[in-house]
Amino acid sequence: MVKEDFLVLGIETSCDETAAAVVRNGREVLSNFISSQIDLHTIYGGVVPEIASRKHIEQINKVIKEALLKAKVTLDDIDLIGVTYGPGLVGALLVGVAQAKAISYAAGKPLVGVHHIEGHVYANFIKYPELEPPFLCLIVSGGHSHLVMVKDYSEFEILGRTRDDAAGEAYDKVARAIGLGYPGGPKIDALAKEGNRHAIEFPRAHIAGAKYDFSFSGLKSAVLNYINSAKMKNETINKADVAASFQEAVVDVLVTNTISAALDYGIDKVALAGGVASNTHLRGSMEKACKENNLELYYPDPIYCTDNAAMIACAAYYDYIKGARSGLDLNAVPNLRLGQR
Numbered sequence: 001m002v003k004e005d006f007l008v009l010g011i012e013t014s015c016d017e018t019a020a021a022v023v024r025n026g027r028e029v030l031s032n033f034i035s036s037q038i039d040l041h042t043i044y045g046g047v048v049p050e051i052a053s054r055k056h057i058e059q060i061n062k063v064i065k066e067a068l069l070k071a072k073v074t075l076d077d078i079d080l081i082g083v084t085y086g087p088g089l090v091g092a093l094l095v096g097v098a099q100a101k102a103i104s105y106a107a108g109k110p111l112v113g114v115h116h117i118e119g120h121v122y123a124n125f126i127k128y129p130e131l132e133p134p135f136l137c138l139i140v141s142g143g144h145s146h147l148v149m150v151k152d153y154s155e156f157e158i159l160g161r162t163r164d165d166a167a168g169e170a171y172d173k174v175a176r177a178i179g180l181g182y183p184g185g186p187k188i189d190a191l192a193k194e195g196n197r198h199a200i201e202f203p204r205a206h207i208a209g210a211k212y213d214f215s216f217s218g219l220k221s222a223v224l225n226y227i228n229s230a231k232m233k234n235e236t237i238n239k240a241d242v243a244a245s246f247q248e249a250v251v252d253v254l255v256t257n258t259i260s261a262a263l264d265y266g267i268d269k270v271a272l273a274g275g276v277a278s279n280t281h282l283r284g285s286m287e288k289a290c291k292e293n294n295l296e297l298y299y300p301d302p303i304y305c306t307d308n309a310a311m312i313a314c315a316a317y318y319d320y321i322k323g324a325r326s327g328l329d330l331n332a333v334p335n336l337r338l339g340q341r
């Protein structure tokens with residue numbers, strides 16, 4: 001067991017957000033500070049790894065200072081440092097890992113390296129103090145799409161995964177094709193509200209022999225083909241209809257696979273995680289499907305769906321309780337798999 005009022009400083013730099021947070025007892029967020037680089041990368045239509053690393057270096061000290069200040073604590077009060085060490089962009093991850101190790105060494109505080117995707121799952125604990133494993137979690141972010149059974153804290157079993165593009169990646173690519181810019185998810189989410197989601201019948205991929213797996217590259221190609229063939233015929237496309245119909249196809253598959261896994265495994269709690277979990281259509285459709293099947297649905301507030309350090313602090317707390325400790329040899333692991341230590 002750990003002491004009462006256990007404070008974790010979380011650090012996250014796996015992609016394009018430099019983030020630090022202080023979390024009490026694994027679930028109570030005292031501060032959650034995020035410095036986003038989105039504006040910088042928007043110019044290039046996606047995240048430029050080299051720019052991301054440089055920006056993290058510029059921001060990291062300020063962001064940690066701000067997180068401590070907002071939580072009204074000092075480094076002395078911190079009991080544990082949790083840092084994302086994978087998966088992600090190696091140069092970006094290294095900034096957070098090096099910083100966390102330096103603080104751990106200088107301040108004499110224990111260190112735990114956290115799996116970024118597990119962090120996304122733990123974001124649910126912030127909003128729902130009563131939520132306990134086991135539960136099923138659909139993780140849909142810019143780099144990952146997984147259907148996972150959370151058997152216990154720090155114990156995950158992957159039931160399904162994407163065969164190609166992640167859901168968020170498909171959103172970003174389609175958004176770019178219809179000229180909406182980066183990041184595409186929130187833009188398609190907003191535009192789709194003005195469109196007819198049944199206007200165009202885009203394909204839904206179901207994979208033989210792997211009923212919980214996803215595939216979004218065929219759908220993405222179908223949308224690109226639709227746009228190109230309209231261009232060749234000099235026809236203008238209805239962007240809102242394309243956005244709504246694409247989104248309908250993505251959400252349809254995500255909801256179908258999640259509900260079928262929940263029923264097959266006899267689990268009555270379903271959670272969403274990752275950037276795409278803030279999608280309003282996904283939330284609405286999953287809510288409806290869960291209600292129809294007597295399942296309880298959980299999803300984090302939007303600020304905890306996209307990358308943040310509070311979720312990393314939560315994960316570090318539970319990993320620490322389960323015995324996880326990292327040394328000063330902790331390294332960034334860009335392709336770290338779920339469940340791998």
Ligand code: KG4
Nearest residue numbers: 141142143168183185186275276279306307
């Ligand atoms: O979890 P996240 O912040 O980063 C990764 O770990 O990948 O997810 C970012 C992804 C981006 O692809 C973004 O387009 C998508 O989440 N996203 C959304 C929405 N908000 C963010 N996708 C659909 N609807 C949204 N409202």
Ligand code: ZN
Nearest residue numbers: 120141306307
């Ligand atoms: Zn993420």
